[in-house]
Amino acid sequence: MSLIDQLQKRAAVKKFDPSKKISAEQLDQLQSAIQLAPSSLGLQSFKVIVVQDAETRQKLRAAGYNQPQITDSSALFVFASLTSLDEAFGKKFIDLVANVRNVERESLAGYEQMILGKLSSLTDEQKLAWSHKQTYIALGVLVSQASELGIDAAPMEGFDAAKFDEILGLKELGLTTSVIAAVGHRADDDVYSKMIKVRRPKSELFIHV
Ligand SMILES: Cc1cc2nc3c(=O)[nH]c(=O)nc-3n(C[C@H](O)[C@H](O)[C@H](O)COP(=O)(O)O)c2cc1C
Numbered sequence: 001m002s003l004i005d006q007l008q009k010r011a012a013v014k015k016f017d018p019s020k021k022i023s024a025e026q027l028d029q030l031q032s033a034i035q036l037a038p039s040s041l042g043l044q045s046f047k048v049i050v051v052q053d054a055e056t057r058q059k060l061r062a063a064g065y066n067q068p069q070i071t072d073s074s075a076l077f078v079f080a081s082l083t084s085l086d087e088a089f090g091k092k093f094i095d096l097v098a099n100v101r102n103v104e105r106e107s108l109a110g111y112e113q114m115i116l117g118k119l120s121s122l123t124d125e126q127k128l129a130w131s132h133k134q135t136y137i138a139l140g141v142l143v144s145q146a147s148e149l150g151i152d153a154a155p156m157e158g159f160d161a162a163k164f165d166e167i168l169g170l171k172e173l174g175l176t177t178s179v180i181a182a183v184g185h186r187a188d189d190d191v192y193s194k195m196i197k198v199r200r201p202k203s204e205l206f207i208h209v
Pocket residue numbers: 010011012013014067154155156157158159179197198
């Protein structure tokens with residue numbers, strides 16, 4: 001089945017079947033997709049908390065407008081942005097590039113200057129907004145990968161980020177919640193996924209120049 005066909009079939013499921021769990025291998029594949037998502041300058045200035053613990057999810061549900069997807073899915077992905085992107089963060093990334101590509105660190109001086117220049121040009125607020133955007137790209141890749149695996153993924157913005165941060169202890173980790181996604185399998189009586197998909201026509205969505 002083509003990706004377009006899979007995307008036609010996917011839905012932001014409202015009612016998951018708690019008895020239908022995704023496998024550990026599938027969970028790992030979803031994490032691989034997030035890991036491979038593109039990000040600005042390659043910095044990946046976020047982390048993803050994969051929540052399966054029932055008690056924690058119950059608390060998160062209360063902070064998520066009681067949305068049942070939070071507890072009844074197989075796992076909840078919490079995309080969290082780094083709250084501090086300092087020079088050390090940029091330098092550590094260059095260390096990683098040098099290590100993975102097995103090149104002299106000095107040969108990356110231009111790349112390093114570009115990253116450090118970008119980071120120093122932004123306020124803390126701008127950096128956080130920038131990181132939040134990166135999490136949404138990763139979210140999109142997760143949703144696409146899930147559909148390819150026949151797994152339902154429900155992206156959600158309906159939650160109290162400050163409460164999520166508190167429940168998951170994110171502040172101490174230098175993180176703050178950006179967006180979340182529940183993954184699992186839809187319940188047979190999930191009404192939403194049976195509805196016809198509504199999308200604006202291409203003539204409204206695209207402008208060709
Ligand atoms: C960033 C984002 C946040 C969303 N937040 C919620 C949410 O909090 N609760 C919910 O039920 N659906 C949420 N949705 C699902 C959208 O309503 C859904 O994707 C849209 O209506 C299109 O439906 P479809 O994804 O099933 O095709 C969210 C989707 C996105 C991309």
